[in-house]
Amino acid sequence: MYIPEGFMFSAVASGIRKKDRLDLGLIFCQDKGISWGVFTKNTVKAAPVILGKGHIKNPVTRAILVNSGVANAATGIEGIKRAEELLGALSQILSLRKEEILPASTGVIGEQLPLERILPRLPELINNLSPSHYLAFAHAIMTTDTFPKLSSRKTKEGISILGIAKGAGMIAPNMATMLAFILTDGILSKEDLKRLLQKGVEESFNRITVDGDMSTNDTVYALASRKKHIEDWKEFSHAFTEVLQDLAYMIVKDGEGASKVIKVVVKGTRTKEEAELLARAVAESPLVKTAFYGEDLNWGRIFSALGKTGLPFQPEEVELFLNGLPWIKELTLQNDEEVLKKELFKGEVELSIKLKQGKQSYWLLTCDLTEEYIKINASYRS
Amino acid sequence: MYIPEGFMFSAVASGIRKKDRLDLGLIFCQDKGISWGVFTKNTVKAAPVILGKGHIKNPVTRAILVNSGVANAATGIEGIKRAEELLGALSQILSLRKEEILPASTGVIGEQLPLERILPRLPELINNLSPSHYLAFAHAIMTTDTFPKLSSRKTKEGISILGIAKGAGMIAPNMATMLAFILTDGILSKEDLKRLLQKGVEESFNRITVDGDMSTNDTVYALASRKKHIEDWKEFSHAFTEVLQDLAYMIVKDGEGASKVIKVVVKGTRTKEEAELLARAVAESPLVKTAFYGEDLNWGRIFSALGKTGLPFQPEEVELFLNGLPWIKELTLQNDEEVLKKELFKGEVELSIKLKQGKQSYWLLTCDLTEEYIKINASYRS
Numbered sequence: 001m002y003i004p005e006g007f008m009f010s011a012v013a014s015g016i017r018k019k020d021r022l023d024l025g026l027i028f029c030q031d032k033g034i035s036w037g038v039f040t041k042n043t044v045k046a047a048p049v050i051l052g053k054g055h056i057k058n059p060v061t062r063a064i065l066v067n068s069g070v071a072n073a074a075t076g077i078e079g080i081k082r083a084e085e086l087l088g089a090l091s092q093i094l095s096l097r098k099e100e101i102l103p104a105s106t107g108v109i110g111e112q113l114p115l116e117r118i119l120p121r122l123p124e125l126i127n128n129l130s131p132s133h134y135l136a137f138a139h140a141i142m143t144t145d146t147f148p149k150l151s152s153r154k155t156k157e158g159i160s161i162l163g164i165a166k167g168a169g170m171i172a173p174n175m176a177t178m179l180a181f182i183l184t185d186g187i188l189s190k191e192d193l194k195r196l197l198q199k200g201v202e203e204s205f206n207r208i209t210v211d212g213d214m215s216t217n218d219t220v221y222a223l224a225s226r227k228k229h230i231e232d233w234k235e236f237s238h239a240f241t242e243v244l245q246d247l248a249y250m251i252v253k254d255g256e257g258a259s260k261v262i263k264v265v266v267k268g269t270r271t272k273e274e275a276e277l278l279a280r281a282v283a284e285s286p287l288v289k290t291a292f293y294g295e296d297l298n299w300g301r302i303f304s305a306l307g308k309t310g311l312p313f314q315p316e317e318v319e320l321f322l323n324g325l326p327w328i329k330e331l332t333l334q335n336d337e338e339v340l341k342k343e344l345f346k347g348e349v350e351l352s353i354k355l356k357q358g359k360q361s362y363w364l365l366t367c368d369l370t371e372e373y374i375k376i377n378a379s380y381r382s
Numbered sequence: 383m384y385i386p387e388g389f390m391f392s393a394v395a396s397g398i399r400k401k402d403r404l405d406l407g408l409i410f411c412q413d414k415g416i417s418w419g420v421f422t423k424n425t426v427k428a429a430p431v432i433l434g435k436g437h438i439k440n441p442v443t444r445a446i447l448v449n450s451g452v453a454n455a456a457t458g459i460e461g462i463k464r465a466e467e468l469l470g471a472l473s474q475i476l477s478l479r480k481e482e483i484l485p486a487s488t489g490v491i492g493e494q495l496p497l498e499r500i501l502p503r504l505p506e507l508i509n510n511l512s513p514s515h516y517l518a519f520a521h522a523i524m525t526t527d528t529f530p531k532l533s534s535r536k537t538k539e540g541i542s543i544l545g546i547a548k549g550a551g552m553i554a555p556n557m558a559t560m561l562a563f564i565l566t567d568g569i570l571s572k573e574d575l576k577r578l579l580q581k582g583v584e585e586s587f588n589r590i591t592v593d594g595d596m597s598t599n600d601t602v603y604a605l606a607s608r609k610k611h612i613e614d615w616k617e618f619s620h621a622f623t624e625v626l627q628d629l630a631y632m633i634v635k636d637g638e639g640a641s642k643v644i645k646v647v648v649k650g651t652r653t654k655e656e657a658e659l660l661a662r663a664v665a666e667s668p669l670v671k672t673a674f675y676g677e678d679l680n681w682g683r684i685f686s687a688l689g690k691t692g693l694p695f696q697p698e699e700v701e702l703f704l705n706g707l708p709w710i711k712e713l714t715l716q717n718d719e720e721v722l723k724k725e726l727f728k729g730e731v732e733l734s735i736k737l738k739q740g741k742q743s744y745w746l747l748t749c750d751l752t753e754e755y756i757k758i759n760a761s762y763r764s
Contacts, residue, residue, distance in 0.1 A: 041692060042686060042689040042692075043688070043689035043690075043691065043692055043693060043694060044685045044688065044689030044697050071682070073682065073685075073686070074681075074682055074685045074697045075713065076697070076698055076712070076713045108680075108682060109681075109683070109685060109686060110681055110685070110713065215686055216686050216689060286668075286755075290755075290756055293756065298490075298491075299456075299492055300453070300490060300491020300492040300598075301491070303426045303455075303456045303492070303598070304455070304598050306425070306426065307427075307598060308424050308425075309425065310423060310424075310425055311425060312425060313425060315426050315458070328492075330458070331456055331457065331458045369756060370756055371757060373668075373756070374672055374751060374752055374755070374756060
């Protein structure tokens with residue numbers, strides 16, 4: 001893992017969740033950092049989202065404080081008050097302004113933060129800060145995740161980018177889908193960071209939602225410690241987006257109950273928007289997702305999903321490919337069923353859908369839908 | 383069951399599906415009937431949908447021919463040809479015009495009708511015609527349905543309405559979701575029937591789709607034998623809609639793997655469209671549906687689903703009721719958890735969501751999402 005200069009990490013078991021389960025994490029930027037954020041579009045926004053949207057506008061950012069277990073969403077004025085009290089207490093110990101800390105929460109909606117348990121643990125949280133504690137931080141933010149999600153890159157110029165995320169499901173799992181924190185030691189302006197983050201999110205996290213769901217808490221923060229001069233912006237931007245894509249991939253891979261990652265590619269449409277509409281219809285179809293799980297070459301479900309968009313096309317013009325192998329052309333099977341079926345057994349499947357209307361395309365990642373998804377989501381909380 | 387005058391029914395095991403499984407059904411109208419139909423809006427339309435859309439415009443309708451096992455969708459020109467050949471053969475034996483028969487199919491997409499097996503069975507199908515064979519017909523059109531779906535009403539004036547449907551799932555199961563056939567002996571014009579059917583479908587089948595999916599084959603036909611004068615149109619119209627609602631309810635009840643029927647009611651919005659948008663967001667949320675399955679009072683998932691519509695509202699203004707019992711008001715629990723939980727154990731649950739923005743409302747039916755749904759849809763076809 002490449003750890004950008006100027007950052008320290010910490011995590012404690014504050015007792016929000018089960019005893020001895022890490023549930024409070026802190027990222028600390030030793031000097032004055034700059035930040036930006038991208039947030040859920042859900043009307044019901046968690047208290048940390050409401051606060052965070054304001055705090056990223058502050059010229060200086062020094063820390064990110066994250067808790068799991070309680071989402072602090074649909075908690076009203078009291079929720080905001082408690083989030084502010086928590087940030088206030090932390091900022092006092094660290095001698096910062098409250099606005100220099102970015103908050104994030106993930107967990108059950110409608111429950112208040114148990115400050116009486118969290119506040120006494122802040123000194124310990126700060127004492128634990130170390131550049132090497134990034135893995136403890138990654139664990140502290142997990143909910144139904146089965147593995148911590150980290151990715152990093154170092155450019156030839158020696159600039160590091162580290163991403164840490166949580167999220168374990170395709171369908172807005174557990175009301176607090178996705179948090180990601182991207183750290184770098186590159187010297188960039190707030191405007192640079194904003195542009196990079198928006199572009200990066202469009203190419204990564206925006207391509208993994210499966211039913212358009214956004215939770216009340218979805219947040220991606222980027223924070224730069226501004227230690228190292230960037231010469232090659234192209235390389236830096238590329239590495240930055242790759243870190244986001246790695247994290248997005250890991251979230252699909254860890255999809256609740258998922259057994260496969262499926263890349264859906266639509267090509268040959270008149271506009272990118274049409275390609276996206278078609279790709280989402282297929283990637284979000286529970287019937288397509290269960291067919292992939294059942295390793296069933298049920299291409300009719302793919303055609304039906306395409307058709308429900310209402311976009312005009314002739315079924316005859318649609319070609320399907322499975323991991324590059326011709327599958328369907330002019331409504332006819334193009335390959336031996338056994339050969340194609342073998343591709344479905346793989347943990348990663350690329351489904352290509354080609355139309356003949358234009359030159360635009362879109363891709364996104366989804367996972368299959370399994371009994372395990374139901375089990376996880378039916379029993380969560382209880 | 384009230385069987386409208388002038389109709390006969392029949393079914394045979396034509397060998398499209400497993401041996402000895404009824405898979406071909408016929409409704410015959412002894413005199414000149416009139417018909418109308420409502421069809422899927424999916425771009426990929428099954429051959430019988432394409433033909434049926436034309437045939438309902440014919441001034442006379444004499445029969446409805448339905449097969450299960452093969453959807454005859456995404457079958458191209460050959461699919462149309464075979465559907466026409468089948469109708470042609472039947473019309474010849476019955477001495478009708480082809481356009482006087484309405485076709486419908488349900489089953490796997492992308493497979494052709496095995497005419498070589500079906501055609502030789504047509505004489506037997508016709509020989510079996512009887513007013514009492516409606517149950518055999520209802521069985522012949524089933525796919526993953528666990529019970530045949532029939533409902534009937536008789537008005538005080540003695541006019542009968544009989545509905546027979548198939549469909550077993552909320553999420554466009556198996557690509558051939560829903561077929562329904564509504565028969566009456568009332569004397570009405572094509573215009574009357576069209577108006578009644580459109581209104582009735584809006585109040586029934588349009589309120590049970592859960593993720594907006596429409597299969598390639600969805601079809602509702604209404605057919606009137608025109609034997610009995612209608613005086614009380616209000617009563618007739620009411621009874622007609624009730625039959626459709628009964629069938630729609632049965633389809634949800636038989637939802638693939640479903641253990642409960644959930645009625646989602648949204649009240650207090652500015653427009654009916656907003657109420658519908660909110661109701662659908664909740665009813666189609668896999669997380670809400672798995673929470674109902676898990677009998678988990680996870681109201682946060684309901685708020686998050688409402689919020690993802692992007693409609694502006696304050697979470698504080700939203701009230702929830704469970705089977706009439708106050709659940710959430712101003713983001714606070716209004717009742718004992720154990721009392722509320724008991725309501726979730728019931729097979730029928732009404733979730734009421736009240737806003738304070740206006741006087742409009744909408745309701746729809748959904749079912750919970752269970753492991754069984756995945757099992758059924760992962761293994762279908764194989």
